[in-house]
Amino acid sequence: MSTSGGPISLFHMFSLETLTTIMPPSSITTCLALYPRDNNILAIGMDDLSIIIYNTSTNKIISKLEGHTKRVSDLAFSNSFDLLVSIGVNDQIFVWNTNGWKKLKDRYLQIHGQRVPEVLTETHIHFHLYQRHFLVVRSDCLVMYKARNLKCYNQWVPRAAEVISQATFSSDGQAVYVCFVDGTVAILDTLKFQMRCKINLSTYIPTIPSSSMSPIAIAAHPQNPTQFVVGLTDGRAFVFEPREPQDWSRFSH
Structure with missing residues (x-):
């Protein structure tokens, strides 16, 4: 609809x-x-x-x-x-x-x-x-x-300079994916909102100018709890997942 x-x-x-x-x-x-x-x-x-x-x-x-x-x-x-x-x-x-x-x-x-x-x-x-x-x-x-x-x-407040554009739960409910206007994505633990890692999208999408790197939407894969997609202001969408299952630390930059 x-x-x-x-x-x-x-x-x-x-x-x-x-x-x-x-x-x-x-x-x-x-x-x-x-x-x-x-x-x-x-x-x-x-x-x-x-x-x-x-x-x-x-x-x-x-x-x-x-x-x-x-x-x-x-x-x-x-x-x-x-x-x-x-x-x-x-x-x-x-x-x-x-x-x-x-x-x-x-x-x-x-x-x-x-x-x-x-x-x-x-x-x-x-x-x-x-x-x-x-x-x-x-x-x-x-x-x-x-x-x-x-x-x-539970509650969580980012640093003063960080502006949240959208957030959602992972499909298994164990993580919260949070995207920010500055082009980063944080992965929080649902239980205590502790930071698992933070990803700078420009590290993985170097071909896109930084001026276009403003995430405005984020959605979790309905079956794969470690996969999510980020929508950008230029109309593109990119799918992310860790290099190894359940290992977000190696995905962090």
Whole structure:
């Protein structure tokens, strides 16, 4: 599925044929999440601060979730607890029960027990493999929460000069891949967010000028936990893995 703020298109996974196009209400679509237990149901973040739960088979709105005070920037479902987690550009996090679509809890993103300064930014959410914890990715921090009660499980703040562009879990959930605007990638241990190694992408891609070396996206291989792909601002993507299985230290520069 995809959208550029207006109509939402759903595609066949293999043929890429357009299956259906949804015309959301007048507000601009800001983010999407597919309900894993029913592929006909979408959660749609809207520019008017609401979240629409939409059934694509009946073309009807199931529910409209309200409570965010700023634009919704990301959505993610947890299968383990029947939850939907949403976050706004002001770092306000909501947890919704998918059985009835009622709000269960909300809080603002915090670091070391203090609310982070409000900077309207695109903050993202990624669920861990076991769906009980989720990672909040902001340009200046990573915070992991327990999904059910929004208790902070772990947190990490890079050095002041480092700006996070994106982060994600490895497929086995044991590592977090973090890419930075300066063209580096850090690999952290999930349990304590300890640094395993840091990679300078220009070391491995010397043919690309440094001006083009700004990573804007990172994704983990769904089966190989030591492999990830980095997308750059020039439109290219590169796959990385260690020279020897499970040996990230020799991959570090």
